[in-house]
Amino acid sequence: MTVEIPDVRKDWPHSINAVTIGATSAEGGTRTSTITIGGEKTLPFYHFEGAMPNPPVVAMEVWDVPAEDWPDTVREPFADVLDDPARWAKMCVESHGAQMICLRLQGCDPNGADRSPDEAAAAAKAVAGAVGVPLIVWGCGSDEKDNEIFPVVAEALSGENCLLGTITEDNYKTLTALGTAYGHKLIAESPVDINMAKQINILALDVGFPAENLVIFPSTGALGYGLEYVYSIMERLRAAGLKGDKVVAMPMLCDVGMEVWGAKEARAPESEVPGWGDAGVRGPLWEASTATVYLLAGADLLILRHPEAVRLTKAAIARLMGGEAG
């Protein structure tokens, strides 16, 4: 007896926006290459069903101040460069294969080093000068301070077509205006809430910011810390986008390193938690595992910290895209 297997392939009526980040000299910037994310016509890695023209991308995270609260496991590989964002970025690209650099302006945090907008811009310029890959620039997390920093930083990187973030429901007007004025793409953030993920996009579109210049950041949870909530939101957003809801048909970003390296499972040294194994192995695995799960949920851009996690994640992407592991 033969069993007929039904053809379950779907023909999705729409596709996810393709967003290009970075500008070469021909395009008015100084990047040596650009990156395009998104453009999917099907669910993640459903190569049998539709095209996934742009493989997901791995960015590495660099701070404008030495990342004091990173655990040793993830500080060690950068021990010699932590006080110099430019050299740090260069090491990420040249030694660890970062496809983009995410400069997080943590030093501007008013509860921390409280660095000035000019200092932030200087750090951004230094990183831009040190590497040729496209850049993500992430604020310090204080709305008020970010609104002081970004006018200076966005202008300093004018024409580089960076990805800046984040805009939220409570704070989007400054950055959308800057993105338009200086030619940058934006990250639209929502707090693990699909309704708010849609709302922030509508708000940005309503002030005239193009849908094609937005990347969705639905928040990220580390493995063991709400990852499945984010996963289901990403799944629903992607399916809705493919069905034709243009307000959510954007590529998605996951801020993996930031979350994972705050989790005890990645941080705690073996001396504190006997039986959990070597933190130097465990931490990067926790980061790579989290990243890989998000790839399956539809992540187009992952921000990571540890070189080993970057290596493992890029290998997973290569395999999922149908190639050989790198």
Next chain:
Amino acid sequence: MILIGERINAGFKDIANAIRTKDPAAVEKWAVAQAEAGATYLDVNIGAASRDPADMAWLVEVVQKAVPTRISVDSTKIEAIEAGLEAIDGRGVLINSTTADPGKLERIVPLAVKHDATLLGLAMDDRGSPQNVERRVENGAMVFMSAMEAGLPPDRIILDPILMPIKFMQEQAVFVLEAIEQYTNLSDPPPHISVGLSNIGSKTPERGRIIRTFLVMAMAKGLDAAICNVCDEELIAAVATAELVLNKEIYSDSYVRAFRMRQGS
């Protein structure tokens, strides 16, 4: 939701005058207004103002110059439909309409195939308008079968169970709701289902309220298209809200705005 803008119809004086004088201004105005309001199709109908199929071609051309929106070529006369279809510049087009009359189906279904058009079929036959659920379902199925046999997929078939004025035929609205539900069982995926929405409120002082309420009830039964006044903001907000309740749209605080953004493409 497939929203078919009803306003470019010679039943309206400004459009009848435009056709007579070949002054495109009124047609352009309504084409732009309805497109901006989120119409999926713009219905064009030369009505009783003209017997000349060339007038249908003229209307289609004026609309095409004004907006990129798809067009619904609306006539009871096959010659006018043909003239409208010939004038289409390659954009999506809807034939509005055929009936379940075999003689009419024989001529119009091939036109839909030839022009890659979507076909709207009224649940009427040579005996006139249906007065009960059974006739609506029988006629709807007749249109559906004929179109499917000719190769049209369900996605390119729209059935209209014939909505009547509630003021004069109050019992019919509930029959229409029942017929809509039965249409959804014709196939999987089902055909689209539309009504001429404004009919139900005809000659009533509470027109807008009756139309909106019926629309929402019909959407719960499976209605997913309507020929209507797309410039009626309350109506569009009701559609957006109904889609939300039916879980067809992800909720956001600005969901009405999101619906308009989505429709306006």
